[in-house]
Amino acid sequence: xxxxxxxxxxxxxxxxxxxxxxxxxxxxxxxxxxxxxxxxxxxxxxxxxxxxxxxxxxxxxxxxxxxxxxxxxxxxxxxxxxxxxxxxxxxxxxxxxxxxxxxxxxxxxxxxxxxxxxxxxxxxxxxxxxxxxxxxxxxxxxxxxxxxxxxxxxxxxxxxxxxxxxxxxxxxxxxxxxxxxxxxxxxxxxxxxxxxxxxxxxxxxxxxxxxxxxxxxxxxxxxxxxxxxxxxxxxxxxxxxxxxxxxxxxxxxxxxxxxxxxxxxxxxxxxxxxxxxxxxxxxxxxxxxxxxxxxxxxxxxxxxxxxxxxxxxxxxxxxxxxxxxxxxxxxxxxxxxxxxxxxxxxxxxxxxxxxxxxxxxxxxxxxxxxxxxxxxxxxxxxxxxxxxxxxxxxxxxxxxxxxxxxxxxxxxxxxxx
RNA sequence: CGGGCCGUAGUGUAACGGUAGCACGAGUGCUUUGGGAGUAUUUAGUCCGGGUUCGAAUCCCGGCGGCCCGACCA
Numbered sequence: 088x089x090x091x092x093x094x095x096x097x098x099x100x101x102x103x104x105x106x107x108x109x110x111x112x113x114x115x116x117x118x119x120x121x122x123x124x125x126x127x128x129x130x131x132x133x134x135x136x137x138x139x140x141x142x143x144x145x146x147x148x149x150x151x152x153x154x155x156x157x158x159x160x161x162x163x164x165x166x167x168x169x170x171x172x173x174x175x176x177x178x179x180x181x182x183x184x185x186x187x188x189x190x191x192x193x194x195x196x197x198x199x200x201x202x203x204x205x206x207x208x209x210x211x212x213x214x215x216x217x218x219x220x221x222x223x224x225x226x227x228x229x230x231x232x233x234x235x236x237x238x239x240x241x242x243x244x245x246x247x248x249x250x251x252x253x254x255x256x257x258x259x260x261x262x263x264x265x266x267x268x269x270x271x272x273x274x275x276x277x278x279x280x281x282x283x284x285x286x287x288x289x290x291x292x293x294x295x296x297x298x299x300x301x302x303x304x305x306x307x308x309x310x311x312x313x314x315x316x317x318x319x320x321x322x323x324x325x326x327x328x329x330x331x332x333x334x335x336x337x338x339x340x341x342x343x344x345x346x347x348x349x350x351x352x353x354x355x356x357x358x359x360x361x362x363x364x365x366x367x368x369x370x371x372x373x374x375x376x377x378x379x380x381x382x383x384x385x386x387x388x389x390x391x392x393x394x395x396x397x398x399x400x401x402x403x404x405x406x407x408x409x410x411x412x413x414x415x416x417x418x419x420x421x422x423x424x425x426x427x428x429x430x431x432x433x434x435x436x437x438x439x440x441x442x443x444x445x446x447x448x449x450x451x452x453x454x455x456x457x458x459x460x461x462x463x464x465x466x467x468x469x470x471x472x473x474x475x476x477x478x479x480x481x482x483x484x485x486x487x488x489x490x491x492x493x494x495x496x497x498x499x500x501x502x503x504x
Numbered sequence: 505c506g507g508g509c510c511g512u513a514g515u516g517u518a519a520c521g522g523u524a525g526c527a528c529g530a531g532u533g534c535u536u537u538g539g540g541a542g543u544a545u546u547u548a549g550u551c552c553g554g555g556u557u558c559g560a561a562u563c564c565c566g567g568c569g570g571c572c573c574g575a576c577c578a
């Protein structure tokens with residue numbers, strides 16, 4: 088992509104009305120725009136990151152055999168009345184049509200996916216299976232806050248699984264945990280698997296918590312073993328002993344990046360979601376649900392991966408693989424030569440399948456280009472200038488110094504990373 | 505939903521109740537080109553509605569909007 092063709096939403100200063108680090112840096116670097124409190128527009132660079140996160144999640148969901156669908160955001164009131172949540176789910180956005188008919192904007196999709204599954208589940212032979220979607224969710228939060236971390240509209244992946252019995256759910260649940268762990272690893276996030284309350288969804292749940300000072304959750308966790316619980320169900324203090332291994336416990340702030348539940352028959356019951364078992368008897372389908380906030384992950388990564396100059400994206404989600412910068416020369420003739428060389432590098436990299444952001448703007452000064460490059464935070468920066476001759480300057484965003492190398496070095500580096 | 509802070513060009517900031525200013529950005533010309541460059545010139549603002557006052561960005565009331573704390577939060 089030519090940077091001269093990229094709409095530039097970069098700002099020279101942080102927005103004054105943002106406190107949350109993720110919102111400050113993402114807005115300044117031109118990845119998102121705040122449309123209103125808790126509601127953001129994803130701009131060209133930000134949407135690329137979102138799509139990269141989604142691609143990783145899709146791969147891991149598909150790997151455990153889940154099938155992608157897309158359910159509506161506009162959902163019927165009757166379904167919510169059936170589960171009793173029309174009156175109890177405070178965060179439900181309700182809309183009234185011109186004929187006075189009411190709808191809910193999807194805050195979660197049990198009320199849609201269960202009647203849907205009913206149309207394909209008849210016998211034990213139809214089970215188990217999983218359906219997931221990536222979609223915009225709406226929740227009427229009493230207070231949107233922390234930038235992308237708690238919005239009123241956000242992108243979420245939600246998976247629902249259907250089983251003949253509890254054992255099968257347990258097996259699937261364990262697979263889902265593994266898939267989630269793979270996703271977090273690919274995103275370069277350390278997510279702790281934490282036991283938590285089930286809220287209104289089930290008796291208990293597991294959360295994937297990413298440690299961050301700005302997080303609104305508090306978790307009690309052991310540094311020696313896997314014991315970890317949300318503070319809402321465990322009031323231990325730092326230094327108290329781990330109930331499992333007796334090592335001292337830590338208490339940390341964290342952000343919930345995923346939450347999974349064994350629903351059992353909580354939502355199959357109200358819709359009479361049943362199947363015919365081997366012996367001919369009718370049984371209720373057992374369910375699990377597995378959520379992951381994609382726009383929240385985007386915010387978490389921005390919150391954690393940055394320095395004073397700007398963002399520092401993990402390779403797996405960076406909006407581009409490489410930022411190639413051409414610098415002007417002392418005169419028009421030299422500039423022309425430099426830009427021609429840079430174009431050649433751009434073409435060769437593109438042919439290798441590398442996604443390059445090429446700063447081909449001739450009117451910008453070197454300082455401005457470097458400052459913007461650091462702000463955008465692509466992991467590798469290449470510079471072609473009168474100084475570099477036939478070679479190319481190579482610099483990692485995470486490292487302070489650059490080196491001058493041949494194209495073959497860059498090719499080797501990019502193809503093996 | 506309670507409490508606090510706040511709202512001035514696109515952005516960031518100033519202005520005792522008394523001429524709305526500065527910087528950046530943007531437009532145009534020229535000069536520049538390895539860390540947000542220089543110069544000349546142009547552009548653009550007091551959230552909305554009431555009130556007090558000779559006079560309101562400034563004080564008062566109401567609304568709207570933003571952030572933070574709390575409550576809340578599959």
